[in-house]
Amino acid sequence: MSLDTILAEINLSLNTTPSFNDVRCLRSLIAFMRPQRSDDAQRATDNLRAFCYVLQQNPVWQKTLREYLVQVITSRKLVHLLTDTGITLNNGFWGAGAQRLFSKLLPPLVNDDYVRDIFGQIFDHPKDYVWVNAVTDEVWHDVIRAIGFRTQRVRYTHATLANEVLNAIQVLSYRITNIGLEAELVRNYPEIEKFESPFLRQNDGINEYIVRYREWLMDHHIKRDDAKHIEVLLEQCEDIASRIRRTAAVAGVSVSLTRLLLRLDQSIARLRTLLQLLDSRQPQTSIGIGTKLLKELVTADNKRHSLRELMKTNTELLSLQVTERAGKSGEHYVTNTRAEWLDMLYSALGAGFIVGFMAMIKILFGTLALAPFGFALLYSANYSFGFMLVHVLHFTIATKQPAMTAALIAKALDDSKQKLDELVELIVRVFRSQFIAIIGNIGLAMPTAFAIAWAWHGIYGEHLVSPEKAQYLLHELDPFGSLALPHAAIAGICLFLSGLISGYYDNKASYSNIPARLRQLKWLRKILGEQRLFQITEYIGNNLGALAGNFFFGIMLGSIGQFGKFFGLPIDIRHITFSSANFAFALAGMDNHMSWHLAVYTLFGIILIGMVNLTVSFSLAMLVALRSRRASFGNGGNLIRLLMKRFVSGTRDFFLPAKEQEKTAES
Known part of the structure; x- marks a missing residue:
């Protein structure tokens, strides 16, 4: 008209x-x-x-x-x-x-x-x-x-x-x-x-x-x-x-x-x-x-x-608070000195040792004759309690870092006084800490799994993983011949969600005064006593978010694959640390008879799985953190150029702590 x-x-x-x-x-x-x-x-x-x-x-x-x-x-x-x-x-x-x-x-x-x-x-x-x-x-x-x-x-x-x-x-x-x-x-x-x-x-x-x-x-x-x-x-x-x-x-x-x-x-x-x-x-x-x-x-x-x-x-204020809590947790995942860098390495090695046993338990659970729900329940329990044990022992799972450090970087981006040079140095420290954590996880997860596999063979006279199962495990790590990379992306989403859950429950513990309310329970005071009750409730108040995040992360990892089988969907998870342990089990199951090009190709697949885990988790966490702060990469181009220049001039700093940095910190 x-x-x-x-x-x-x-x-x-x-x-x-x-x-x-x-x-x-x-x-x-x-x-x-x-x-x-x-x-x-x-x-x-x-x-x-x-x-x-x-x-x-x-x-x-x-x-x-x-x-x-x-x-x-x-x-x-x-x-x-x-x-x-x-x-x-x-x-x-x-x-x-x-x-x-x-x-x-x-x-x-x-x-x-x-x-x-x-x-x-x-x-x-x-x-x-x-x-x-x-x-x-x-x-x-x-x-x-x-x-x-x-x-x-x-x-x-x-x-x-x-x-x-x-x-x-x-x-x-x-x-x-x-x-x-x-x-x-x-x-x-x-x-x-x-x-x-x-x-x-x-x-x-x-x-x-x-x-x-x-x-x-x-x-x-x-x-x-x-x-x-x-x-x-x-x-x-x-x-x-x-x-x-x-x-x-x-x-x-x-x-x-x-x-x-x-x-x-x-x-x-x-x-x-x-x-x-x-x-x-x-x-x-x-x-x-x-x-x-x-x-x-x-x-x-x-x-x-x-x-x-x-x-x-x-939910804008709540999401800001959740990511703020995650950002505070992220400060613990960034190393500054050589001593902190070595502590991160030892912490990651401890987590790799536990993951080796978690991978073994999952393989044993896989031999049972159960419905998908039964497998989901057992796998989830294995992952959840294993990750919670890692946290209780103060060990570090490398892939848990990006969801936390992304919020920390977003906080730095949101700070109008933050200079780009300082932000570049923060990213360098984050990358260096992430690198050594991955090395620590893989560095002990593979030897632990390999030792378990041969110990099993020595005790029971047969391999924990049959040759057929070994071939299946290797196929799952094939970056181009299987859905390993999409499944790694799903694991990255789970890592991101676990970071949000951690921040949410940290916020919940603080806002709802959970430690103080627990101390009001008379029956709990009678069982534990005044001093022990105070210690336990303080621990819960400080660690509820991390424990809840690890618990739900384990449930997600343990149930998604079974959910896919139940509904006929091609979905599953691939996690770099567990993938490296499975590679070691497969190697032992094949009596160490593996061609060098297959070994290199599989290790390359594990590296790609880890990169997808970290990239997806970090990107989602960064996006949410920036939106919650209404911030953006206003100087994204300049930041990338400075990072490239920093990498060329000091490649070593991206992987190893600088000696000068240690001296400055000591002085």
């Missing part, structure tokens, strides 16, 4: 029916402005300029369109659009998620009496917000001026619209007060009960402001008060929210607290926008505020059923 046809239809309908307010014509008008590609800002701009030109050439259409838009808005309730759209509702995170999922299957009923409902019908394309935001404010200002919203005729509707905005302001103020009284906020900021709360005072100020403004609407000779004193109270509310966030950086955070803070921020921002809109005395200022509000409302309405947006907005 052409623009002339749409405007002519509006003119005819309004002349025929003065109370005409059907949104069908408005939908057609937006459809004309909408470009074929949502990101085509130039086309959208051209369409809007054409719209302005047509109105300027036809004052009659301009007048009827203006009256039509006024009737569309004033004949419906505007409050809910201003108070609900773009503001997190008061239901929980899971309730909101279920509601959005259900809305995708069965859209909610549209009530024509509310502007909020018809707003979604007007901007009904899910990507409308892209072109609406892409169009410059100046173009939108021209559109508003072309319609003529500052003419004397439209000012007669000012009281009606102003009262709707005042009602919205009052609703938002009550919501802010309610949030300020929530037990979750009071718990995280007890001082709010000791002094006069700005959450309560802002509501008193808002109510007084509304009374004064409505008196001014009735009689313009009365002096109108501004909202400057309310702005001071809102800033105090925001200051308390900032303090709670800083407290959460130490004491942990929950999804419910994140949701409350998000709702508070959104409500204050919307309240501030509406107050500015009412207080604006210059047409240009009010048009600018209205344009900003329009873009905000279109964006929020388009994303109101988006599960991704719900996850992003409701």
Whole structure:
């Protein structure tokens, strides 16, 4: 439908029916402005300029369109659009998620009496917000001026619209007060009960402001008060929210607290926008505020059923806290001196020794006649308790490092004071620590497995792994003749998830005060005694995240392959340390009769498996860490060039600690 046809239809309908307010014509008008590609800002701009030109050439259409838009808005309730759209509702995170999922299957009923409902019908394309935001404010200002919203005729509707905005302001103020009284906020900021709360005072100020403004609407000779004193109270509310966030950086955070803070921020921002809109005395200022509000409302309405947006907005503080915890753990995986580097080597050797026995146990479990669930249960128990034992003994699994060190590097990237040279040195230390950990894991996992295999042969007179099983194990390590590399990528995803789980449970232990709550259990105190109970609960508080991460990581490694068999899917896991142990078992099972090119090819496959493990885990962890901080690789090109230059000038430093570094640390 052409623009002339749409405007002519509006003119005819309004002349025929003065109370005409059907949104069908408005939908057609937006459809004309909408470009074929949502990101085509130039086309959208051209369409809007054409719209302005047509109105300027036809004052009659301009007048009827203006009256039509006024009737569309004033004949419906505007409050809910201003108070609900773009503001997190008061239901929980899971309730909101279920509601959005259900809305995708069965859209909610549209009530024509509310502007909020018809707003979604007007901007009904899910990507409308892209072109609406892409169009410059100046173009939108021209559109508003072309319609003529500052003419004397439209000012007669000012009281009606102003009262709707005042009602919205009052609703938002009550919501802010309610949030300020929530037990979750009071718990995280007890001082709010000791002094006069700005959450309560802002509501008193808002109510007084509304009374004064409505008196001014009735009689313009009365002096109108501004909202400057309310702005001071809102800033105090925001200051308390900032303090709670800083407290959460130490004491942990929950999804419910994140949701409350998000709702508070959104409500204050919307309240501030509406107050500015009412207080604006210059047409240009009010048009600018209205344009900003329009873009905000279109964006929020388009994303109101988006599960991704719900996850992003409701868990941002929690994801930051989780990755922050992981980053603190990552500090333990970075070595600075030669002594620390050697400690990392010894720690990795210890883990490699345990993995050799874990690989043997898994092979023995594989000889049993069980259903996939039985295998999944046994394999998961082997992996989980083995990894937990590695942690308890203070050993290091190399592939666990990237999920932790990525958060550490993201933290450095987010620091505006961090120089690129310092960041390069951090990456060098991370790489060096990762390298020696891998060497340590493989360096003892293979000899341990090889020794176990021949010890088994010496005791029982037969190989732990038959020649057929040995061939199967070697095939699993074939980087190009099997799915070894995709399976290594799956293991990398599991490593990444285990890092998030570790951060989550570290946060959980801190926020929920788990050690202190355990010490309150009388029956546990009787069994362990006061001193031992304190020691155990302190250990749980400091290590719950690591233990939980290792436990769930083991479950993932042990069950994914059986899950694939049960559903007939080609999915499994390949882990570099276990792959190296399996290579040793296969070598012994073949009586050490293996051609050198097969051995080299298989070792090459193990190296590729390790690279995929580390790359996938590190990349995902880095992505989440950067998004949680709203940071990015702004200087990515310069960083890569500096890293290459550093590698050329000091290749040894990427693998071995520098002697100068050790002397500096000692001094």
